Amino acid sequence: MSTFPAVLKSILEDKNVIKFGCNIQGDGTKLLKDYAIQSKSLAELSHLCVQVRTDMSTSTSSKRKIALYKMVEVLLQHELAKPRNVILSNWNNIYLSPSQVEYAATDAYATYNLARQISILQNYEDDVYRKDIYSINLHDIGKEYQIRNVKKKLCEYCEDFGLIKKRSNTFGIEHNILTTIQNLNSYDPFADTGEEDAGQPQGYIHIRIQQRNGRKTLTTVQGLPGEYDKKKLLKAFKKEFACNGTLVQDEELGQVIQLQGDQRLKVQNFLGDNGIDKNIIKIHGF
Structure with missing residues (x-):
């Protein structure tokens, strides 16, 4: 990629837009090195996950993050497909294959729903793992690396910036959105292969x-x-x-x-x- 998309750059550098991810600090650091993007408000899902599911805290530390597929399995009750043939494929091509696009989109969609599910769980008054005060660490990647620790629930922080509706509507709205994440384990990486090509090797x-x-x-x-x-x-x-x-x-x-x-x-x-x-x-x- 010769030039970085301007719209994406503005989103990444906007501190009012939270970007969630697994090992997202590494992603932010690479963007800084490769494209001089100074990403702001990066939130590590592992840190938020263990606040609502303390039974998962033994599998992570400050240096070791919980795998995305594990968080999807526990919090969303779905299997996140990780087809190795897609992982090992060539991601340096100018145009990605349909399988690569779906693989990347599935990760992004799962991350989006994980953040919403954590927001829901932080609102459960009877949740056995509930804490009186949650915190969200927002990482800013730039010339001077910074971490902003916000002592409030994720949904409250999002409300401050108008990113989600008030908590009175959270339950129904969020649950309806979560029900749309279906059949993550039914992904067929070869679904786009035409019948005329099936079983016809191009070489050995x-x-x-x-x-x-x-x-x-x-x-x-x-x-x-x-x-x-x-x-x-x-x-x-x-x-x-x-x-x-x-x-x-x-x-x-x-x-x-x-x-x-x-x-x-x-x-x-x-x-x-x-x-x-x-x-x-x-x-x-x-």
Whole structure:
């Protein structure tokens, strides 16, 4: 992205608009480094979540945040789909695929509903976890990093800026909105694939085993579909198989992943489990 959208920049830098997220300080820091965006009023969902569900506080600390999918599971009673084939896809393309757009939109929609649900729970007088005073930390990312701690309930803070209606209407309105979050776990990342393309491989993925100097054994993977980010795949392989690896550029073969040891079967199963047809995967010997 050569230029940052002006409207989005104004929203991010507006202190009167709260931006919620999971590990949102990291997002704000990256925006500052990449585009000089000085984001204001960033609110960490983990901090708010443990105020209404103290039983989740053991899974987080000041340095470790609660995962977004976990908060969705506990507070919204839904499963937040995280298809690995979409996570590992190439996000550097100018135009994102429909699967990538839906993945990003689902995260944003879930975050929006989490903030609203927390606002509801802070109003429950009979809630076992209710506190007399809640607080919301608003992070400002800029040349001088600042945190503003507001000692009031989230819904009260939003009311001050006219972001939500008065609490007398909160229950019905918020519950109606929350009921619209449906079937997060029914997402099919390949739903946009045409019938004429189904099952028709465009090429083969080759997994080979090589032995160098009579001792060092390497597994090479080539021919991976272009929609997959090879660096992310390499990182996933190394983590999943607990091995070393590297990405090399070959003049004829293009980008080739090299993994330490014989990882052929593991790679085949990993790719198959993440949506790649095993019929287009070819395993070779020495």
